[in-house]
Amino acid sequence: MSDKIRLVRNLILLGLPLLFMMLFLALKPMDYMSLEYPMWLEEKEFVTGKGDEGRGYETLIIGDSRAKSSVLPLDLDESGNTYNIAIGGATPIEMYYALDRYLKTHEAPKSAFVIFAPYHFYDIDNYNQTLYFNYLDIGQILEVAREARGLYGEDKVAYKGWITDVISYKLRFPSKYLAAVYEAFPGGCRAENTERYLQVRKEQGFTLFGTDESNNEPSYEVHETEFKSSGISAKYYERLLQRLEDEGIEVTIEQAPLNPASYDGLKPEYLQGFKEYMETIEKKYPEFTVVREIPRYEAECFGDNNHLNRTGAVKYTGMLKEKYF
């Protein structure tokens, strides 16, 4: 055996533990991932047509964690033709690709509700989680980085070292996932994750985040002084809306409620900036229904400072049903 072949053989043999670890991490994510993961997985499988054989739905709920925890599809539409494909921690970036995936595997829905926290029009606070959960494929990640060039938020999606991070996540390098493994084991968390997954599927995408019976802590937006609409997130928001329009989907842009402390704490200039942005959207898409006002709900409707609890979700969904159905 030549020295070169011997070296290659030995390197392969030495690499086996790494390979086994990577295989475990890639094939058994439900065994070690945090409780957020089943929600992402469920959504990704739903929009790609896994589990429902690509059955079309009449209405989709699109948005971030506020949308996810605010709209109960089965309350909104008892016929079961509504699905909440919002994700906690998502911005319009993830939602654009979710819609794209959905439209590739399903018939276009008749209508869609689009609900994002004002904060998510410019701030990308969880993109690393998107990479960590391997939600986007490589082509989509590269497209995001390309689209972000020169825009506000570029540093969040094409930060220093993002390429090696993407490689590490895609190859399931242990350095990225060991913390979760150590957290989950020795018991593992497959049972809890599976239960969560099934719960999300049963409720057609609806997920609770906060579990408080009442919460009146201010949300992150009260610290904001300026509403910025020039970033990569806003760009994807408009791509998302354009895609919905191109598909002939009836779009309603709604706002999720805030608790009294959050609502009252919003800086007037911030709120004004947000409303002006919504106005430009309304002008650009005159056939869309655009709600600019953010509802103010009592503290008893909130499970944490950002998200409705079930009482709040029932109330909000009831309001939507009364208004639009």
Next chain:
Amino acid sequence: MIFNSVAYAIFFPIVSIVYLCLGTGAGNLWLLLSSYFFYMSADVRYGGILFGASLVSYISTNILEKTDKNALSRKITVVTAVSLELILLFFFKYFGFFNEMTGNYFEVSFLLPVGISFYVFQAVGYIIDVYRGDIGAEKNFVRAMLFTAFFPGLLSGPISRAGELLPQFKVRHKFDYANVREGLLRMGWGLFLKLVIASRLSIVANLVYDNHTEANPLQLILGTFAYALQIYCDFASYSELAIGSAQCMGFKLRENFFQPFFAASSAELWRRWHMSLMSWFKDYLYIPLGGSRKGKIRKYVNILIVFTLSGLWHGAAWTYVLWGFLSGLFQVMGEVLKKYRERVMELVPFKGGLAGLLHHGIQVFLTVLFFNITLVFFRAKSISQAADILKTVFTGFSLGDFAKTNLFEMGLGYINLGILLFSLLILFAVDFMRERGREPQKLLTGLNPALRWGAYYGMILMILLSTNIGAQRFIYFQF
């Protein structure tokens, strides 16, 4: 780009495979471009500073080569070139420190390029070597630039000498199984030192030093010992990775550590610790200052100068300066007390055997102890923090601290503490074998295949399972 990163795991195989396939000229150009890519991946602006330092050494050494040995222009050239290199170092590393001393008189700040102290010293050594006529100037631009930029030692050494490294760029390196195996083994050992040991020790040291006011004296002692072992494993790890990477491509870099914690005196410890830097100071500062040739007092002053400057080399802060000074002071004290210690030993009736071993053990213990005392200044954020810690240890220590200190409450749980202690045993065994003149890697490769592969897999698993623990960045990067 750091050695323990995915980026390096991609970069290194590509660079080394391509290099080993190329001829000398193209290979050197490839290494030069790769080295700049390696360096500039952290910050593109770093490339300009490295290029500047390399260019000064290239131009000045070639001028020196052409000037007459006794010509005044020769002296002017060497002074100008060394000054330019040091000005570069001063502005990028020390300007902030001196500006702070003047109450921030200048409202500017400079970028601190990683590894600047290492490559500037390497370039200065090269210029002086050519000036002294010890070696000729390298006329080939690529080779000369590569000497300063060669990526394995670029960020944290070992600081190479031109006489050793430059000739290696003239040789065509081909694939050599023994070299690659040896290089990979050293890289594996380096990763083990960093990820399995140093990163866990960093948790203990950081916990103690970040909460030093709440720590009891025993915890402060343990935290300081943990830091001493951490910095040893951290820096030795970098050196192993650098030397191993170079060896895979057929290059031989200087050794940087030789079991420093087996040293029986301060002077010996410093001959075993960061050897490439200490020998640099010896050859380019200590000896030109007169070394030990001009009487004892002058020798002691020279030692203090060298160590104080070595402290300043490590970092632009008074803590480092004081650390360097104290290290020198302990060495001077060792020298001064040497004859008295020898007289005391003459009075001891038992020599050799167990008594000799005990004597040696006490010497090693005291050396490590004094090293740890100085290290408090190295690790502390300020002199006052270091003083606080030392005061607490020297005035507050009591045996009752043993009852109040729980090792499991020092940042590591049962499993990580167990892994750490087991790994430290391995480190001790390896260093002990080396100390006894045996080569552990030869022992390992000579084992029967089942045991050898068992050891490889054990090491790989421990490394893989440690990739997210503690501090992942190398301490010496900041220098």
